Amino acid sequence: MSELKEQLKSQIIEQLNLEDLTPADIKNDSFLFGDEGLGLDSIDALEFIVLLDSFYGIKIEDPAAAREIFHSVDSMAAFIESKK
Amino acid sequence: MYYIHKIVSITHQDSFIQKDVNDSLVEIAEDTVLISPDYKKYVLPASLRRLSPILRMAVAAAKECQEAITIPFEAISVGTALGCLTDTEKFLNVINTVEGDILSPTAFIQSTHNTIAGLISLELKNHSYNMTHTQNNLSLEMALIDSMLCCDEGKDFVLLGVADEAIDFLNKLKSIVLPENSIVTSGTTFFVLSKKKSKSEIGFLACRSIIKAKEIEMEIDLFLQELKIESKEIDRIYTNQNSLDFPKEMVVNYEAYSGLYFTSNAFGVHMANDWLIKEAKKYALIVNSGCNNSLGLILLKNDKAQN
Amino acid sequence: MDIFITGYGVISAIGKNVEENFSSLTQERTAIKQGLKSYTSKFKVGEIGLSNDALKAEFDLKTDGSRTALLGMVAAKEAFKNHSHFDALRTGLISGTSVGGMDISEVEYRKQMAGEEPNFKQYFHHPSGTTSEQIAAELGITGFVNTISTACSSAANAIMMGARLIRSGQLDRVVVGGTDSLTQFTIFGFRSLMIFDDEWCKPFDNSRKGLNLGEGAGYIVLESQKSIKTTGKIALAKLSGWSNASDAYHQTASSPDGDGAILSMKQALKQAGLEPHEINYVNAHGTATPNNDLSESKAFINVFNGKVPPFSSTKSYTGHTLAASGGIESVFAILSIQNNILFPNLNHTTPIEETGLIPIKNIQKNTEVTHVLSNSFGFGGNNSTLIFSKI
Numbered sequence: 001m002s003e004l005k006e007q008l009k010s011q012i013i014e015q016l017n018l019e020d021l022t023p024a025d026i027k028n029d030s031f032l033f034g035d036e037g038l039g040l041d042s043i044d045a046l047e048f049i050v051l052l053d054s055f056y057g058i059k060i061e062d063p064a065a066a067r068e069i070f071h072s073v074d075s076m077a078a079f080i081e082s083k084k
Numbered sequence: 085m086y087y088i089h090k091i092v093s094i095t096h097q098d099s100f101i102q103k104d105v106n107d108s109l110v111e112i113a114e115d116t117v118l119i120s121p122d123y124k125k126y127v128l129p130a131s132l133r134r135l136s137p138i139l140r141m142a143v144a145a146a147k148e149c150q151e152a153i154t155i156p157f158e159a160i161s162v163g164t165a166l167g168c169l170t171d172t173e174k175f176l177n178v179i180n181t182v183e184g185d186i187l188s189p190t191a192f193i194q195s196t197h198n199t200i201a202g203l204i205s206l207e208l209k210n211h212s213y214n215m216t217h218t219q220n221n222l223s224l225e226m227a228l229i230d231s232m233l234c235c236d237e238g239k240d241f242v243l244l245g246v247a248d249e250a251i252d253f254l255n256k257l258k259s260i261v262l263p264e265n266s267i268v269t270s271g272t273t274f275f276v277l278s279k280k281k282s283k284s285e286i287g288f289l290a291c292r293s294i295i296k297a298k299e300i301e302m303e304i305d306l307f308l309q310e311l312k313i314e315s316k317e318i319d320r321i322y323t324n325q326n327s328l329d330f331p332k333e334m335v336v337n338y339e340a341y342s343g344l345y346f347t348s349n350a351f352g353v354h355m356a357n358d359w360l361i362k363e364a365k366k367y368a369l370i371v372n373s374g375c376n377n378s379l380g381l382i383l384l385k386n387d388k389a390q391n
Numbered sequence: 392m393d394i395f396i397t398g399y400g401v402i403s404a405i406g407k408n409v410e411e412n413f414s415s416l417t418q419e420r421t422a423i424k425q426g427l428k429s430y431t432s433k434f435k436v437g438e439i440g441l442s443n444d445a446l447k448a449e450f451d452l453k454t455d456g457s458r459t460a461l462l463g464m465v466a467a468k469e470a471f472k473n474h475s476h477f478d479a480l481r482t483g484l485i486s487g488t489s490v491g492g493m494d495i496s497e498v499e500y501r502k503q504m505a506g507e508e509p510n511f512k513q514y515f516h517h518p519s520g521t522t523s524e525q526i527a528a529e530l531g532i533t534g535f536v537n538t539i540s541t542a543c544s545s546a547a548n549a550i551m552m553g554a555r556l557i558r559s560g561q562l563d564r565v566v567v568g569g570t571d572s573l574t575q576f577t578i579f580g581f582r583s584l585m586i587f588d589d590e591w592c593k594p595f596d597n598s599r600k601g602l603n604l605g606e607g608a609g610y611i612v613l614e615s616q617k618s619i620k621t622t623g624k625i626a627l628a629k630l631s632g633w634s635n636a637s638d639a640y641h642q643t644a645s646s647p648d649g650d651g652a653i654l655s656m657k658q659a660l661k662q663a664g665l666e667p668h669e670i671n672y673v674n675a676h677g678t679a680t681p682n683n684d685l686s687e688s689k690a691f692i693n694v695f696n697g698k699v700p701p702f703s704s705t706k707s708y709t710g711h712t713l714a715a716s717g718g719i720e721s722v723f724a725i726l727s728i729q730n731n732i733l734f735p736n737l738n739h740t741t742p743i744e745e746t747g748l749i750p751i752k753n754i755q756k757n758t759e760v761t762h763v764l765s766n767s768f769g770f771g772g773n774n775s776t777l778i779f780s781k782i
Binding site for chain 2: 433489497500501504511512514515518519520521523524527533534535536537538539540541542548552555556559561575576579580582583584635636637638639640641642643650651654769770771772773
């Protein structure tokens with residue numbers, strides 16, 4: 001699971017163009033969205049949906065419902081594991 | 085008169101925040117690159133990461149303009165000939181390479197022409213009138229005419245700007261849709277306009293756009309006649325044409341310094357503005373001629389200059 | 392100075408001209424259906440069932456151009472029909488588009504990506520400005536030509552700029568509106584935003600899922616009183632108010648409380664010298680996205696002090712025609728005034744929970760319509776409002 005999380009962090013940085021960040025800068029349980037977190041927004045939520053599809057073959061139809069999944073790296077990893 | 089309170093350009097010249105933009109001009113060469121400021125000073129990382137070159141340079145220039153005045157702009161008028169090409173090309177690549185229905189949206193969102201003006205309003209938290217004009221090489225003229233209307237309608241300070249970016253792909257279009265020996269470049273110029281007098285007392289006196297021009301010199305004559313100005317009163321002409329029928333020493337080809345982008349006459353205005361200040365001259369005419377016979381004429385006046 | 396409308400033209404999925412569009416509206420007949428092109432077949436769209444060649448032939452178009460330009464020529468020609476050129480009249484054309492010649496460019500680009508030889512000359516049609524020049528050329532307009540590109544508010548902004556140029560004395564007469572064709576670029580673009588409805592869109596309904604895209608063009612001719620003295624045209628209506636304001640909230644989403652929309656509607660009313668209660672019909676932006684319809688509804692409640700006039704979104708007929716929507720819907724607003732008719736909002740069952748607003752459900756004939764307010768809101772929070780009035 002921790003390997004998945006490290007991999008996810010690299011993929012997030014790549015997909016969202018977070019050019020100044022390294023995986024070490026993203027904590028597993030940090031909020032990803034909003035001002036307290038990485039400052040991601042609704043466009044990034046859509047990019048996460050693309051990430052899940054292109055890297056993990058998981059399709060999400062409803063972007064609104066997906067917010068819960070994209071809460072943190074922890075929640076994303078848990079979701080990916082659950083789909084295996 | 086529509087006074088210029090500030091001009092900011094980011095181009096392939098060392099033009100950003102210079103006292104006189106003419107001081108460090110070098111003729112454009114094939115290996116030219118855009119000379120950019122440190123964009124981190126102008127945009128937060130969370131927003132900057134997404135921004136293509138055209139968006140970065142336009143926001144930085146706009147923010148420098150906002151710093152020059154103490155109140156929010158009451159209108160924002162932007163011109164761009166070809167819009168956000170980097171993101172347009174990116175999204176074309178996405179739709180032609182990705183299988184399936186799930187596509188990355190960021191490039192699409194940022195491909196629309198009005199992303200430039202929209203992003204500026206977002207970054208400046210500005211709720212006022214916001215317009216994007218795209219009329220090929222007359223895009224500055226259109227955005228300027230709109231800005232003048234805004235000033236006439238009682239708006240105190242208006243942000244006027246243009247931006248266009250080069251992508252490699254444009255080189256494929258040379259001698260087919262673009263002039264053969266051109267050096268394709270990027271650039272942006274933003275102005276703070278107001279009917280209130282500026283420190284320099286230089287401003288736009290008039291602007292005309294002509295879709296199907298007759299002979300350029302004839303159109304210039306008509307333009308000046310209507311303003312009751314004689315052509316011998318013009319101190320300098322900035323143009324993208326090499327063969328204007330005016331004394332050589334009077335004419336500067338701005339495209340030799342801006343390179344080719346369709347709103348580069350704005351850099352010509354910047355050059356003209358700084359020259360009028362330095363030489364204390366009265367009139368500079370910017371003559372922008374397009375390959376389809378379109379013509380833009382902009383007259384700058386220096387209220388401080390004696391005849 | 393009064394700004395008069397002396398011509399209108401429209402082509403959309405619901406009709407090739409004003410008469411056909413009016414007929415579809417009054418018969419409550421949508422034209423949104425499963426797309427026929429390879430890239431529209433998975434979606435419900437408002438497609439115009441005429442190929443480019445068919446458009447050229449049926450409407451006798453002499454100027455070449457992209458589909459966006461051709462659609463624009465059809466509608467602008469209808470608006471300008473029976474208008475003549477006069478040396479003394481300064482006539483211009485201002486057109487809004489978001490797509491420009493992309494319908495041609497994307498074909499050439501695809502060829503290149505597939506390793507085929509593209510025809511680079513075709514990129515001549517790409518720029519939005521060229522689209523307007525081609526439409527102007529078809530109409531014989533050689534004076535002032537401009538193009539506005541502010542996404543879905545483009546045509547409304549073009550109309551606004553035309554009115555301001557007339558009022559300032561720089562033009563006497565101007566053809567204004569907008570055009571956009573369906574393209575793979577926009578279809579896939581909106582798909583990537585996940586704001587389509589797989590079924591027929593439900594503007595202002597609580598269960599709305601998203602929009603259906605459409606294509607089309609709509610133009611009106613604006614004239615000053617002085618110009619009418621020369622042209623002798625009969626005015627169909629007046630353009631009495633206009634405004635544009637920015638949300639400055641987000642790159643794509645509208646502010647939840649509709650700040651930009653509130654500003655644009657209030658300012659347009661003020662400019663028209665009208666009180667909110669004097670508006671008889673609102674042609675809403677109403678794209679049927681969860682975000683827009685809630686935001687716009689809240690703005691209605693604010694601007695109209697809770698007493699929201701009859702309103703509907705005609706996008707449930709035509710689809711969302713992007714830059715053309717403000718032009719097409721201006722024609723619909725004028726039709727409403729001329730015929731004292733209110734057009735219904737199709738596919739509505741349940742009002743939005745937060746607001747409880749109910750749009751017009753059935754066609755309302757013989758309703759005195761004096762003032763119509765029309766909204767067009769573009770991506771990036773570009774909010775425009777136009778107000779049309781009976782002469």
